[in-house]
Amino acid sequence: MTGTPEVADPTADDIDLxxxxxxxxARLATLTLALVVVGGIYMAANYGRSVSLVPPLxxxxxxxxxxxVNVVLLARIPEFAWNKFFLVFRWALLAYLVFAGILEFVFxxxxxxxxxxxxxxxxxxxxxxxxxxxxxxxxxxYQPLPV
Amino acid sequence: xxxxxxxxxxxxxxxxxxxxxPLEFSIVPVRGIPIAAALLVGLVIAISSNNLWALTFFHVxxxxxxxxxxxxxxxxxxxxxxxxxxxxxVEFTVRFMPKMLLIMPTLVAMTLGAGxxxxxxxxNLDANYPHHGWLVASYIIVGVMAVIALGLLEPANLAVxxxxxxxxxxxxxxxxxxxxxxxxxxxxxxxxxxxIVIMTFLASR
Numbered sequence: 001m002t003g004t005p006e007v008a009d010p011t012a013d014d015i016d017l018x019x020x021x022x023x024x025x026a027r028l029a030t031l032t033l034a035l036v037v038v039g040g041i042y043m044a045a046n047y048g049r050s051v052s053l054v055p056p057l058x059x060x061x062x063x064x065x066x067x068x069v070n071v072v073l074l075a076r077i078p079e080f081a082w083n084k085f086f087l088v089f090r091w092a093l094l095a096y097l098v099f100a101g102i103l104e105f106v107f108x109x110x111x112x113x114x115x116x117x118x119x120x121x122x123x124x125x126x127x128x129x130x131x132x133x134x135x136x137x138x139x140x141x142y143q144p145l146p147v
Numbered sequence: 148x149x150x151x152x153x154x155x156x157x158x159x160x161x162x163x164x165x166x167x168x169p170l171e172f173s174i175v176p177v178r179g180i181p182i183a184a185a186l187l188v189g190l191v192i193a194i195s196s197n198n199l200w201a202l203t204f205f206h207v208x209x210x211x212x213x214x215x216x217x218x219x220x221x222x223x224x225x226x227x228x229x230x231x232x233x234x235x236x237v238e239f240t241v242r243f244m245p246k247m248l249l250i251m252p253t254l255v256a257m258t259l260g261a262g263x264x265x266x267x268x269x270x271n272l273d274a275n276y277p278h279h280g281w282l283v284a285s286y287i288i289v290g291v292m293a294v295i296a297l298g299l300l301e302p303a304n305l306a307v308x309x310x311x312x313x314x315x316x317x318x319x320x321x322x323x324x325x326x327x328x329x330x331x332x333x334x335x336x337x338x339x340x341x342x343i344v345i346m347t348f349l350a351s352r
Contacts, residue, residue: 030298037290045283047272099256106194106260110267131297138302139309142320
């Protein structure tokens with residue numbers, strides 16, 4: 001599984017010394033998650049009521065913006081175990097798309113009104129990308145760099 | 148920082164030299180995937196058929212298991228794990244953590260998906276529902292648990308498994324990540340008690 005010829009096998013020190021120079025991807029992704037979850041709670045708490053969608057929309061947009069910033073920060077890391085990152089990311093994305101898809105199905109099935117449904121869908125899309133990002137980064141940050 | 152590689156290989160003593168071979172285990176237990184897939188298909192059928200028993204089964208069954216596993220892990224297994232030797236912890240981790248990676252997201256999807264539909268069908272989602280505040284409190288608790296579980300617990304779980312796949316796993320890093328896993332499991336376990344209080348209250352009204 002490990003020790004493939006194209007991957008260096010540095011000491012634990014080498015990997016740990018890299019940690020402070022990495023951008024706060026996991027923390028920002030957790031912030032995105034928190035913003036989307038708070039928006040989701042607001043919408044679920046007011047389900048069926050005709051309330052303003054501005055607060056959850058603002059939370060969803062803020063979450064999406066933090067996600068975009070996070071992706072940019074991640075892409076600018078000069079040396080990273082991208083092979084392991086994408087290995088975890090694509091499988092986690094598949095899993096979380098399934099979970100988000102089930103929730104989307106529930107909302108569509110229950111005839112959720114159009115604007116609320118669009119907002120729920122946007123939040124689920126951010127959620128389905130954000131969680132794999134946390135998982136993939138958390139694994140790849142401790143992996144040896146490809147040589 | 149010291150290189151605290153853990154000896155976890157299975158090569159017999161005296162056979163060759165160099166680091167022990169990496170542990171052979173599957174990060175995602177492939178044999179469990181069809182079971183998880185079958186449960187999720189069952190969930191979709193329960194939702195689309197709006198069958199009250201099936202929705203209750205998935206919500207109560209999933210929620211009960213989710214709660215129990217969180218409590219058992221955080222309050223019973225966690226402290227025991229903390230007192231084991233590092234090789235024993237590694238042995239336990241490679242057998243236990245991959246299963247958690249499949250079980251917990253499946254249980255969460257079952258509980259929340261069926262729970263939302265059940266609440267929709269019995270009218271609990273309505274703002275006029277007399278105990279709506281209790282329901283909102285449960286949303287907040289689940290929301291906090293979701294952020295802790297997806298932002299800290301699950302990443303630590305996965306990082307430990309990948310660390311153990313290395314030819315020379317770093318014991319100190321594994322210990323640090325396992326601490327995050329066990330503490331966050333304990334916190335979510337305690338929050339699950341609040342969920343039990345709310346859900347049993349609502350079910351008895």
